[in-house]
Every structure is written in C-alpha cells, then in structure tokens.
Amino acid sequence: MNRFWFFVLFFLSVGFVSAKGKWSSVENGSIWIDTEGNKVQAHAAGFLRVGERWYMIGEDRSVRWRPDVNMYSSTDLQHWTFENKIIRNGVTHPDLGKDRMIERPKLLYCEKTGKFVVWCHWEAGDYSASEAAVFQCDKINGDYEYVWSGRPLGIKSRDCNVFQDEDGTAYFISTIEENQHLGLFRLSDDYLHPVECTVLMEGKRREAPAIVRLGDTYYMLSSACTGWAPNQCMMSWSKSLTSGWSSLVPVGDNVAYETQAASILKIGKKKTPTLLYVGDRWWDKNLPDSPTIIFPIAFQGEKCIFPYHNEFEINMKTGKWKCH
Numbered sequence: 001m002n003r004f005w006f007f008v009l010f011f012l013s014v015g016f017v018s019a020k021g022k023w024s025s026v027e028n029g030s031i032w033i034d035t036e037g038n039k040v041q042a043h044a045a046g047f048l049r050v051g052e053r054w055y056m057i058g059e060d061r062s063v064r065w066r067p068d069v070n071m072y073s074s075t076d077l078q079h080w081t082f083e084n085k086i087i088r089n090g091v092t093h094p095d096l097g098k099d100r101m102i103e104r105p106k107l108l109y110c111e112k113t114g115k116f117v118v119w120c121h122w123e124a125g126d127y128s129a130s131e132a133a134v135f136q137c138d139k140i141n142g143d144y145e146y147v148w149s150g151r152p153l154g155i156k157s158r159d160c161n162v163f164q165d166e167d168g169t170a171y172f173i174s175t176i177e178e179n180q181h182l183g184l185f186r187l188s189d190d191y192l193h194p195v196e197c198t199v200l201m202e203g204k205r206r207e208a209p210a211i212v213r214l215g216d217t218y219y220m221l222s223s224a225c226t227g228w229a230p231n232q233c234m235m236s237w238s239k240s241l242t243s244g245w246s247s248l249v250p251v252g253d254n255v256a257y258e259t260q261a262a263s264i265l266k267i268g269k270k271k272t273p274t275l276l277y278v279g280d281r282w283w284d285k286n287l288p289d290s291p292t293i294i295f296p297i298a299f300q301g302e303k304c305i306f307p308y309h310n311e312f313e314i315n316m317k318t319g320k321w322k323c324h
C-alpha cells in the first residue's frame with residue numbers, strides 16, 4: 001500500500017470510530033485510580049459535561065475528616081484525569097477546615113454569566129450549622145472563589161444536589177428543617193442565590209436527592225437519613241418540579257446495593273439517553289476508600305429499573321451498553 005492510500009484508510013477508520021463512538025468499560029467495587037496512579041477522591045460526586053468531556057467534582061476525604069473539593073475529568077468514565085483541587089481548606093475560605101466542612105459539592109454552568117458555580121452543604125462538625133455555600137469561577141477547572149454561605153432563605157439545609165432544567169432555570173435541592181422535608185430552591189438568574197423555596201416530600205425525611213428529566217417527566221431518587229449506613233433507595237416522579245410528586249416507590253434491593261445516590265448522568269442520545277446512576281458505597285471505617293459506584297438505570301412510566309452490575313461496557317456516543 002502506498003502512503004496515500006495508507007492515510008486515506010487511516011482517516012476513514014478514525015472517522016468511522018468517532019461516528020460510532022468508543023466503548024468503555026466501567027468496573028465497580030474498588031476505589032478508582034486516576035491517570036497519575038493516585039486514588040480518585042471525589043466522593044458524593046457532582047458532574048458537568050462539556051463537549052465530550054465529563055467533569056466530576058467531589059469530596060476529597062484523603063487528608064482529613066474535613067474534605068477539600070477535587071475535580072477530575074474523563075471522556076469515557078473509566079480514565080479520570082486529576083484537574084485541580086478547586087476548593088481548598090483554609091485557602092478558599094478561612095473557616096473551611098476549621099469551623100466548617102464541605103459535603104456533596106455539585107457543579108453548574110451559568111450561561112447568562114459565563115461562570116461555573118458550585119453549590120454544596122456547608123457544615124459544622126456536629127451538623128448543627130445546617131448551611132449551604134456557593135462558589136464560582138470563570139473557568140471550569142480553576143480555583144473557585146467563595147460567594148456566600150448560610151441557611152438558604154433562612155432555612156436549615158443539609159444533604160443537597162442541583163438540577164438545571166431545560167429552560168436554563170437552576171435549582172438547589174436539599175434536606176431541610178432537621179431532615180424533615182426536601183426544599184427545592186429556585187435560583188436567581190446568575191445561579192448564586194436562592195429566590196424561592198418549595199417544600200417537597202413533607203415529613204418524609206429524605207436525603208441524597210438526585211433529579212433527572214426525561215421528556216415532560218421529572219424523576220427523583222432519594223434515600224432515608226441513616227448516616228453512612230445504606231438504606232432503601234426510593235423513586236418519585238412528577239410532571240412538575242414544584243408539585244404533584246408521586247408517592248415513594250422502592251427501587252433495587254433494600255440497601256440500594258450498599259450505595260447512596262450522588263448523581264444521575266445522561267449518556268448518548270438527547271431524547272432517549274441511557275441513564276447512569278452514580279452512588280457512594282460509603283465505608284465509614286475508612287471513608288477515603290469508599291468507592292463510587294455506577295450502573296445503568298431506566299425509568300419506564302411509574303417504574304424504575306435499577307439493577308446493579310459489577311461491570312458493564314458503554315458506548316459514550318450512542319449510550320448503548322452491555323454487560324457480560
């Protein structure tokens with residue numbers, strides 16, 4: 001084969017592979033190792049996709065009980081590159097690492113301001129503060145700056161997540177008023193402040209909420225409040241974010257395969273994506289070694305298909321997946 005035909009064939013095959021997407025293999029059970037050979041420290045992970053790259057932030061529990069926030073990125077959810085320690089104890093805010101700690105950091109991109117925004121649980125060692133905190137940055141993997149912290153709209157707030165709707169409206173959702181209810185806080189246009197709170201799941205004592213929208217239906221997974229010990233994951237669905245949530249339906253086994261929800265990712269086709277559940281298998285004897293667990297799930301009408309897979313392969317472009 002002469003050089004010309006070699007290059008023609010080479011570029012055709014590269015084009016073919018990228019149109020069909022590459023397959024990656026995700027293995028559950030142990031702590032992930034990053035591309036530099038270090039243990040991935042991004043517990044209670046939040047995600048943001050930029051092009052084909054997934055950015056993941058989470059609690060770095062390697063050093064001490066009071067986590068910094070690390071960011072990693074990957075195009076295949078298998079190879080994770082360390083990007084930056086985006087929020088640092090004692091550096092980003094003087095109280096951080098002393099009077100306050102961060103849990104469940106989650107990431108949003110605000111198109112109106114062009115800034116990346118982190119919302120998280122901002123807590124005292126005995127969980128009495130019940131506050132949230134907000135940070136922002138001009139670039140995704142930069143050093144984030146503290147914006148404010150406190151009880152959103154004066155409401156006690158703990159375990160949390162964020163949700164960005166299709167019209168760009170963003171929400172902070174957290175476990176409020178001593179773990180009694182969930183509070184859905186609609187955010188200001190710059191995503192930095194809560195504007196309005198709707199109480200959901202009144203008296204149901206849910207935490208670790210994760211919301212996803214499919215067509216005109218919102219689905220939420222959540223857990224009961226049992227600290228680091230796993231419990232039954234429940235699903236609820238609604239046609240509106242602020243009202244009409246169904247009663248709680250149990251999914252998976254009675255301990256969510258020893259996990260607690262962190263995020264739900266959409267992979268592949270925009271209208272019919274594959275959903276990946278991301279949860280923490282908390283290991284309270286040694287929290288830094290708690291593995292992140294990922295497996296495909298699906299919502300069908302009022303049902304959630306939530307089967308654990310120790311290992312599966314997924315095509316990041318098409319969303320097709322298989323396990324052996």
Ligand code: GAL
Nearest residue numbers: 103159207208225226227228
């Ligand atoms: C869990 C919560 C974690 C952490 C832990 C502390 O209920 O989901 O984020 O706060 O309690 O015991």
